[in-house]
Amino acid sequence: MTLFRRLSTVSVALLFTTVPAAGDDDASTSPRRRALVIGIDGLTGPALQRHAFGAGANGALRALMEQGVFTRCDHAGDPRCARAHDGPEAGAGFRYETASGWVSVVTGMNATGHGVRGNDVDEQMVFVETSQQHPTFFRQLRERGFRTAAGGVANFLTSREGESIVSGIVDFECGVENGALLVAWNDVQSCNLEWRRADDLESERRDDNLATWVIQRIDDGQADLVMGVFDEVDAAGHSFGFEDTRRYPEAIAQVDALVRRVLDHVRARVSDHDETWLVMLTSDHGGHDVLFGMLGVHDTTVPADRAVPFVVATYGASESLSALKEPVRHMDVHPTIVTWFGTDPGKVDGQVQGIRGPHPKAHPD
Ligand SMILES: [Zn+2]
Secondary structure, three states: OOHHHHHHHHHHHHHHHHOHHHHOOOOOOOOEEEEEEEEEOOOOHHHHHHHHHOOOOOOHHHHHHHHOEEOOOOOOOOOOOEEOOOHHHHOOOOOOOHHHHHHHHHHOOOHHHHOOOOOOHHHHHHHHHHHHHOOOHHHHHHHOOOOEEEEEOOOOOOEEEOOEEEOOHHHHOOOEEOOEEOOOOOOOOOOOOOEEEEOEOOOOOHHHHHHHHHHHHHHOOOOOEEEEEEOHHHHHHHHHOOOOOOHHHHHHHHHHHHHHHHHHHHHHHHHHHOEEEEEEEEOOOOOEEEOOOOEEEOOOOOOOOOEEOEEEEEEOOOOOOOOOOOOOEHHHHHHHHHHHOOOOOOOOOOOOOOOOOOOOOOOOO
């Protein structure tokens, strides 16, 4: 090594020690980037805030929020709340349902971009075509060599409901043949997922099973992006009302306990395996009560059906997160995740939140 090269090595080292943000951008020494998307079906923005910051609250969801940046949402009409896609504002028939919500999250597109109006099979079928131009982050990342995993039930992933099969929006990206989805409900791989797990909508252990599976995906170190959509909060909202003050919050507390298990494993990967994690949380839609609070639904009622939670946090990253940019919408998850992996999200309706992009190419080894 020449003297000149020795000197330049020293000066580069000095630069990196005095500018912390640059140090971790050195591709040869930076920790491996991984990401987790926590989807909580039917979790309203105000309900998460009450759960996380109500009297005596000390949960894992609050810890996640305080680890990162999040939207406050005192009530559904609070202008600070994160929002779902445009819904009925996008045109006749667009509703706040599971398929139309999650497809916005995973594509970064607003309602008119993906064209999925709601949960009906015909409505989800539209995504066979629109996904060509607006692919999911699963497919985009997979095509660039990253490994993707997702678990859940319909209408996120095609799943069982007792003896019936109910379709999920992510699987429509893989196409149909003679009007039937190419992905079977129990397939463990698909065109966009290297690890895929769908459960039975009628199983009372579906969220618990999902947490266990997500933890396996975290611990085995293979998947770069892991997404899990918990279902039982939405079910409680339908049965007892999204404004219910006992059983709907109890369902949120149960997911909180599962999220605690999951995040313990994320932190362990950071400390034991030199990884850095981006963790995002949102929901597909909010909800409101009908029949004097006896039942809950979500359809076209704003603002209640549109107010969703939104959290972005990092573990093991040297850079602090920047403040969220308004408007914050659940479709911002897509460009944020894709940018985290050093990849161009393309033209999407959502915007990058929290992280300071663009990041250097972060291809897996
Ligand atoms: Zn629902």
